[in-house]
Amino acid sequence: MSELLARHRAVIPNWVALNYNEPIEIVSGKGNRVVDADGKSYLDFFAGILTNMIGYDVPEVREAVERQLATGVVHTSTVYLLRGQIELAEKIARLSGIPDAKVFFTNSGTEANETALLLATNARKSDQVLAMRQGYHGRSFGAIGVTSNRSWKNSSLSPLNTHFLHGADRHLGQFKGLSDADYIKVCVEDLRHVLATAVANDVAALIAEPVQGVGGFTAAPDGLFAAYKEVLDEQGILFISDEVQTGWGRTGSAFFGIQNHGVTPDMMTFAKGLGNGFAVGGVVARGDLMDALPAVGLATFGGNPISMAAANATLDYVLDHDLQASAARTGALIIDGLREAATRLPIVKEVRGRGLMFAIELAEPAQATRFMELTKEAGLLAGKGGLYGTAIRMAPPLTLTLEEAAEGLAIIVNVLETINDEVR
Template sequence: MTEPSRTLHARHRAVTPAWLATYYREPIELTHGEGRHVWDSEGRRYLDFFGGILTTMTAHALPEVTKAVAEQAGRILHTSTLYLSSSMVELAEQIAGLSGIPDAKVFFTTSGTEANDTALLLATAYRGSNQLLAMRNSYHGRSFSTVGITGNRAWSPTSLSPLQTLYVHGGVRGHGPFAHLSDAGFIAACTADLEDLLGQVGGRVAALIAEPIQGVGGFTSGPDGLFAAFKRVLDRHGILWISDEVQTGWGRTGDHFWGWQAHAEAGPPDVLTFAKGIGNGLSMGGVVARAEVMDCLDANSISTFGGSPVTTAGALANLRYLLDHDLQGNARRTGAVLAGRLRAAELPVVRELRGRGLMIGVELVDPATGEPSPEAATATLEHARERGLLIGKGGLLGNVLRVAPPLSLTEGEAVEGADLLIDALKEAVR
């Protein structure tokens, strides 16, 4: 790290919270990007396989998005929801249509945390209850209410909460008491556990909130159809299903546009939250819900920054590009290339390679003992950066690599990135 980078890091540490994490022993500043590549302040180029935590969804400096943002910024930057906005209405119309939720309405926020906050507000108001179901190993945001429903101790700094949260089995297929079962047996056991839990709860439960693929938890998931089985139980009790699509939405999984569609036989969720990729780096999130649920609040509300002219103009351009260029199909194709190459390497440090499309988790263990190895994950992160590849890290124990490139990734870049990651894994073991 050069002296300017060291100085910036020291300044950063002096004025930001001690709990505000940065990657790498010597943190880097990313100054610009193009396509699937970014550059740091020292001029080094990296192949970006994390996209600012799955947020740069299409590409860095996508001309269609930067043009839309610049043109809108030249007209007006801000109005608030107190005034009409054609770009906000058009984007809401498109998202409502794509959501699969009948009679859908959309509310825009500035982040996934705020989107999940809003979903919790709607569900608890609609059902008249503060009782929530959430998945073990889950993550839903950084606010007081979303920390209170997060089932991952590494990201939950307090047990205080305005909500009573009950945690359900099913978010992790490869670990836990049901891991030895077949997929059908796993679904049956988790559903029976849900039924048993609801039979012991006093009062009404408002909603189940669940990520179709758990992001911070290490790209884990239950088998396809799990949430369909859950929804049949929830429907009998009148409990809402909130699908947290902050990381799984917009075609990233390749097989489906939304993560919930892997469980579609029971129908769509009642509420869907989104963020990250839709803005391609712009600060945007939102909630889609059945009109009956969305309209249940009996007090005034607005958003100062949600659905702003600039973010909705950029998100519209981003969404058009994604649909016009079939980036969902590209995620399926290039994700298969990337995962196939990693799988073929047969590295003993890799316990499991999982995920879908361009959302790939690589769980690492100590080859000698088989025990989870956060040290191997940290070392691989460093060695990958040294080789010009940026990836992420997660999992309950911090031993999972998170690989999630922009959806415009080429097959050549998928091969290049896989080879760099394989080399970094081998170096980490050495």
């Protein structure tokens, strides 16, 4: 593996991060487990950063892709009719709840967010955008402009004039001790103040993640975005919900994360899990917003027949097997178990999340790094993040069984106990 690592470092940029002191190469997968080049098996609690949504080697997805490959048509582009694209768009438009919805497919969540921002700024004839502190929306020029996490922000330059709001930062001293209702009230007052002081004329949109991914699965309390939307609607400001990580039932309590707030946004962006590993992203938006762009546009690989075959099969699998309900059950087992353990582990500052999207906030960055190494040794893959590098974020495939959830919980608690003992 050291030889492959040396080759990686010679040709891949230094800013492309690798997990672990000794990075692993995953060579096979089945169900919710993967195997590395040394033959070690892992229970996967990170799913390719929430992308292998229904696990590995899923017959329904594999067979759908093989059927498309057998036609000999791997790509045609959107200048021709694409049956799979139309079928998937119809499903997503229906599930979104957005009135008269239309769908545009891209290759990634970054592209999806760029498209949504283009739609909003065109509709409102404004470059002013609201976004959330600690939020992340992609690595491209415009997406970085609405990202509010210094570790992921390469440039202060931006095509957008962005103002950042409170809503997922209750760890700050001025908010400690506030109830959900009082915190929402303070945040709404701040939004009104921003609109009264920091902006000029019309604002295009608010873009927000219902649960912040890179932010360490921090989230606004339920109802905050409904309260925000009341204010936005007063001025015609559009609302974009970034569902790249929260979509397709992952939170267990709603099919899209924003639905936990009782809100139907003007647009939703999506990617990651929809293709179960195949590259697919997109925007679902009100038809009038989608149709309003004045120039011709396309995405060369957006709507690709192979990706559409995989995405249709994946979405059908999620719906047919009611994986949203499954995520609620297995997620509750893990989160409840972690919260019980946290009461006797001083290194754990917070356990947060819902469904199969949960995080552990540790006291120090070094403890998070240690957690990653120990869980790797124990045969479990996790992710790290958060504003200060102290959050462990985990999002297993939605197909996780109760037995696997219990197995993963036991590994996590054992590792936390080990680290807690080490720092006494």
